[in-house]
Amino acid sequence: MLRYSLKRALSLVLSLAVASLVIFAVIEVAPGDPASFMLGVNAQEDTLAALRAELGLDVSKTERYFTWVAGMLQGDFGVSYTYRTPVSKMVADRMWVSLPLALYALALSTAIAFPAGIYAASRRGKAGDVAVMGATQLGVAVPNFWFAMMLVLVFAINLRWFNAGGFAGWDKGIWAGLHSLTLPAVALALPQAAILARVMRSALLDILGEDFMRTARAKGLTRRQALWRHGVRNALIPVLTIIGLQFSFLLAGSIIIEQVFYLPGLGRLVFQSISSRDLIVVESVVMLLVFAVIMVNFLVDLAYAAVDPRLRSRT
Amino acid sequence: MKWIGKQGLVSGLALSALLLAGAASAKDDITIAMQLEPPHLDPTSAAAQAIDSVVYVNIFEGLTRFMGDGSIVPALAESWEISDDGTVYTFNLHDGVTFHDGTTMDAEDVKFSLDRARAEDSANAQKALFAGIDSVDVVDPQTVKVTLKEPDGNFLFNMAWGDAVIVAPESIENIKTAPVGTGPYTLGEWVQGDKIVLNRNPGYWGDQPALAQATFKFISDPTAAFAAVMAEDVDVFTGFPAPENLPQFEADPRFQVLVGSTEGETILSTNNKQPPFDNIKVRQAMAHAIDRQAIIDGAMFGYGTPIGSHFAPHNPAYVDLTGNSAFDPDKARALLAEAGFPDGFETTLHLPPPSYARRGGEIIAAQLAAVGIKAEITNVEWAQWLETVFKGKNFGLTIVSHTEPMDIGIYARPDYYFQYDNPAFQELMTTLNSTTDPDKRTELLQQAQRIISEDYVNGYLFQLAALSVAKAGVRGLWANAPTAATDLAAISWAE
Numbered sequence: 001m002l003r004y005s006l007k008r009a010l011s012l013v014l015s016l017a018v019a020s021l022v023i024f025a026v027i028e029v030a031p032g033d034p035a036s037f038m039l040g041v042n043a044q045e046d047t048l049a050a051l052r053a054e055l056g057l058d059v060s061k062t063e064r065y066f067t068w069v070a071g072m073l074q075g076d077f078g079v080s081y082t083y084r085t086p087v088s089k090m091v092a093d094r095m096w097v098s099l100p101l102a103l104y105a106l107a108l109s110t111a112i113a114f115p116a117g118i119y120a121a122s123r124r125g126k127a128g129d130v131a132v133m134g135a136t137q138l139g140v141a142v143p144n145f146w147f148a149m150m151l152v153l154v155f156a157i158n159l160r161w162f163n164a165g166g167f168a169g170w171d172k173g174i175w176a177g178l179h180s181l182t183l184p185a186v187a188l189a190l191p192q193a194a195i196l197a198r199v200m201r202s203a204l205l206d207i208l209g210e211d212f213m214r215t216a217r218a219k220g221l222t223r224r225q226a227l228w229r230h231g232v233r234n235a236l237i238p239v240l241t242i243i244g245l246q247f248s249f250l251l252a253g254s255i256i257i258e259q260v261f262y263l264p265g266l267g268r269l270v271f272q273s274i275s276s277r278d279l280i281v282v283e284s285v286v287m288l289l290v291f292a293v294i295m296v297n298f299l300v301d302l303a304y305a306a307v308d309p310r311l312r313s314r315t
Numbered sequence: 316m317k318w319i320g321k322q323g324l325v326s327g328l329a330l331s332a333l334l335l336a337g338a339a340s341a342k343d344d345i346t347i348a349m350q351l352e353p354p355h356l357d358p359t360s361a362a363a364q365a366i367d368s369v370v371y372v373n374i375f376e377g378l379t380r381f382m383g384d385g386s387i388v389p390a391l392a393e394s395w396e397i398s399d400d401g402t403v404y405t406f407n408l409h410d411g412v413t414f415h416d417g418t419t420m421d422a423e424d425v426k427f428s429l430d431r432a433r434a435e436d437s438a439n440a441q442k443a444l445f446a447g448i449d450s451v452d453v454v455d456p457q458t459v460k461v462t463l464k465e466p467d468g469n470f471l472f473n474m475a476w477g478d479a480v481i482v483a484p485e486s487i488e489n490i491k492t493a494p495v496g497t498g499p500y501t502l503g504e505w506v507q508g509d510k511i512v513l514n515r516n517p518g519y520w521g522d523q524p525a526l527a528q529a530t531f532k533f534i535s536d537p538t539a540a541f542a543a544v545m546a547e548d549v550d551v552f553t554g555f556p557a558p559e560n561l562p563q564f565e566a567d568p569r570f571q572v573l574v575g576s577t578e579g580e581t582i583l584s585t586n587n588k589q590p591p592f593d594n595i596k597v598r599q600a601m602a603h604a605i606d607r608q609a610i611i612d613g614a615m616f617g618y619g620t621p622i623g624s625h626f627a628p629h630n631p632a633y634v635d636l637t638g639n640s641a642f643d644p645d646k647a648r649a650l651l652a653e654a655g656f657p658d659g660f661e662t663t664l665h666l667p668p669p670s671y672a673r674r675g676g677e678i679i680a681a682q683l684a685a686v687g688i689k690a691e692i693t694n695v696e697w698a699q700w701l702e703t704v705f706k707g708k709n710f711g712l713t714i715v716s717h718t719e720p721m722d723i724g725i726y727a728r729p730d731y732y733f734q735y736d737n738p739a740f741q742e743l744m745t746t747l748n749s750t751t752d753p754d755k756r757t758e759l760l761q762q763a764q765r766i767i768s769e770d771y772v773n774g775y776l777f778q779l780a781a782l783s784v785a786k787a788g789v790r791g792l793w794a795n796a797p798t799a800a801t802d803l804a805a806i807s808w809a810e
Binding site: 030031032033034036037038039040041042043044046047050051054082083084085090093094149152153156157160163164165166167169259260261262263264265268269272275276277 | 352354355361362363435436437438439440441442443491492506507508509510532533534535536538539542543545546548668696697698699701702703705706719
C-alpha cells in the first residue's frame with residue numbers, strides 16, 4: 001500500500017511540473033498585452049511602460065516563469081493585474097461558490113444514477129430498463145447549457161420558483177445559498193447522472209455474469225440479496241473512476257454554466273481573466289484546477305486500493 | 316470570505332431595516348444590471364468604461380460634469396471665470412463639500428487630482444486631457460486657478476470626463492477597492508464577480524437623491540441577460556446585449572425599452588497607409604459599396620443611426636453627410652476600375668468581439684465581395700486587436716465603435732492606427748482647440764466633418780444605439796449615453 005501510494009505521489013508531482021510549463025507557455029503565447037488592454041486606446045507610451053513595470057511585465061518570460069513557480073511553492077499565487085487583489089484571495093472567495101456547486105451537482109448526480117442504474121440492471125431487457133436507458137440516452141445527448149436555459153425558462157421566468165441566476169451569498173443562510181445553486185446544480189447534474197447510470201448498469205451486468213455471482217445464488221441467496229451484497233460492491237470500481245472524472249469536470253468545467261447563471265465562481269473568473277488578459281490569474285487558477293484534478297485522481301487511485309484489496313499488494 | 320461575510324451581514328441587516336421602514340412608502344432601492352464588471356473602482360487609472368458606469372457622478376465628481384443630454388454643467392466647481400486670452404480658468408469651488416471619509420474637499424484636493432493625472436508617472440488612460448495644463452495653483456481653499464499653455468475650447472468638457480474626477484490624497488492608496496469621493500453615493504460592498512452595492516451618502520453637499528441603495532449586477536451572457544430581466548431579478552439593464560429581444564420587452568407592459576444614442580461612431584476602419592487603401596478612389600469605392608441600412612438591420616436589428624462622417628448625430632454641430640457615400644455598387648465598381656482594380660483585390664478584415672463587429676463584419680464582407688473586394692475575416696479578442704491592429708497597424712480593414720465623446724481629433728494624429736495624414740485637417744484641429752467662440756467652433760467642426768467624409772478616410776457606418784430595458788416604474792434613466800455613466804441621483808420609482 002505504501003509503495004503504491006508513493007508511486008502515485010511521484011507521478012502526481014511530475015504531472016504538476018509538466019502542467020505548469022504547458023500552462024505558462026500556452027497562455028503567454030497568446031497575443032495581447034495586459035497593460036494596453038487595461039489602459040485602452042488613448043494610453044500614452046510612457047503610461048503603458050509605467051504600468052508594465054508596476055505589474056512586473058518588463059522582465060523576461062523565463063524569469064517570470066520561475067518567479068511564478070517559486071511563488072506558488074510558497075503558496076503565493078501572485079496579484080491579479082486588473083483587480084489588484086491576491087489571486088489566492090480571489091480563488092478562495094470563488095471557491096465558496098464553485099466547490100459547493102460541484103458537490104451539490106455530484107450529490108444529485110449520484111443520488112439519481114445509483115438507483116437508476118441498479119434498477120435498470122436488475123430489470124435487464126424489461127420495460128423499466130428500456131425506459132431508464134432511453135432517458136439516459138437523452139441525458140447524455142442534451143448539452144448542459146441548453147438544458148440550463150430551459151430550466152431558467154420554466155422555473156425562473158414562468159413559475160418564478162427560482163431566480164434566473166446570481167448567487168444569494170452564504171451570509172443570507174445556507175438555504176438561500178443552496179436555493180440559488182439549485183438550477184445550476186441540476187443543469188450540471190443531469191447529464192452526468194445519465195452517464196453514471198449507464199456505467200453503473202453495465203458494470204453491474206458484467207458482474208452479474210461472473211462465476212462468484214452464480215456461487216452466491218447457489219448458496220441460496222435471492223437475486224436481490226446477491227445483487228446488493230456482491231454485485232453493487234464489485235461494480236463500484238468503474239463507477240468510482242467515473243465519479244472522480246466527473247468531479248474534476250464539475251469543478252473545472254462549469255465555466256459555461258457559471259456564465260449562464262452569472263455565478264461568481266471560478267469558471268467565471270477564468271473567463272473574465274482570459275478576455276482581459278489577466279495572465280497571472282488565468283495561469284494560477286488553471287494550475288490550481290490542474291492540481292485539483294490530479295489530486296482527485298490520486299484520491300480515486302487510493303480509493304481503488306481501498307475497495308479492491310488486489311491493488312494493495314500489487315507493486 | 317470572512318470580510319465579505321461581515322460586510323454582507325451588516326448590509327443584510329441594513330437592508331431588512333430598510334425593507335421594514337420602507338414597507339409603507341415607495342420603493343427606494345434598485346438593482347441595475349450591465350454586461351461588464353469593473354476591474355477596479357478608480358476611474359482615473361483605467362480605460363474600462365464599466366468603472367465609470369458604476370462610479371461616475373455617484374461616488375466621484377469632477378469640477379464639471381456631463382448631463383444626460385450631453386451638456387456640460389458645473390459640479391464641484393460652482394462657477395468659473397476665464398481670462399480674456401482664454402488661458403487662465405479660475406474655479407470657485409462649492410462650500411461645505413466633504414469626502415466620504417469626512418475630510419473637506421478644497422482647492423488643495425483639486426490641485427492634487429489634476430497634478431496627479433498629468434504627472435510623469437501618471438497611470439491616467441486619458442492623459443492627453445491634461446496635456447494642455449501648464450500649472451494648477453491654489454488661490455484660497457475655495458478657489459483654484461488653472462493656467463493653460465494655450466487657449467483650449469475643450470477644457471471644461473475635458474474636466475467633465477470620469478478620468479478627471481477629484482480624489483483626495485488621504486484615500487488615494489486604496490482607491491481601487493475602497494473609493495472615497497464626494498458624490499451622493501458611497502461604496503457599500505463589492506462582491507467581486509457578482510455585485511457592487513452603493514448606499515446613499517447622508518452627508519452629500521447637494522440634494523439628497525431618491526434612491527437609498529443601488530445594486531449593480533454583472534451579466535455578460537446575452538441569454539442570461541434576457542432571463543434576468545424577464546424573471547424580474549433586475550430592475551434595469553443598461554447596455555442590453557440582445558437587441559433581438561427588445562420587441563418582446565416593448566410588447567410587455569411590465570417593461571419599458573429606452574433607445575438612445577451613444578458617442579460610439581461605428582466605422583469600417585481602413586489602413587490609409589496600406590496599399591491599395593492609400594488610393595482615395597479605392598476608399599471611395601468601398602464607401603459606395605456599403606449599404607448602411609442593411610448593416611443596421613442585419614447586425615443591430617434596426618437600432619442605430621446612419622452616419623456619413625465621424626461625428627455624433629445628436630451633437631448640435633452635426634451635418635448629415637451620408638449622401639457622400641450613398642449605396643451605389645455600380646459606382647463602386649467603376650471607381651475600382653478607375654483606380655486600377657477592375658477585378659477587385661484581396662484584403663483582411665479584423666473583427667473584435669462585440670456583435671456590431673462580428674455580425675456587421677459578415678454583412679460588410681458580403682457587400683464588398685459583390686463589387687470584387689474579397690475581405691478575409693479574422694475574429695480577434697480585444698487584447699489581440701489592440702496588439703495587432705491598434706498598435707501593430709497590421710491590418711487592412713477592421714470594424715470598431717469609437718466611443719470617446721468628441722473624438723474627431725484622432726484624425727489629426729497621423730500615427731493613429733488608421734494612419735490618416737492630412738496637414739490641412741491637422742491645422743484645422745489646432746485652430747479649433749484654440750477657439751472658444753461657440754459659433755466659430757461649430758463652423759470649424761462642420762468643416763472637419765466634411766474633410767474626412769470627402770476624403771473617405773474610413774467607412775462611416777452608424778452611431779451605436781444605447782439600449783436599455785427597465786421595469787415600467789423606473790423614472791429618470793438616461794436614454795442617451797454621452798459618457799459611460801449611471802446617474803443614480805436622477806433615478807426614482809413612480810408612485
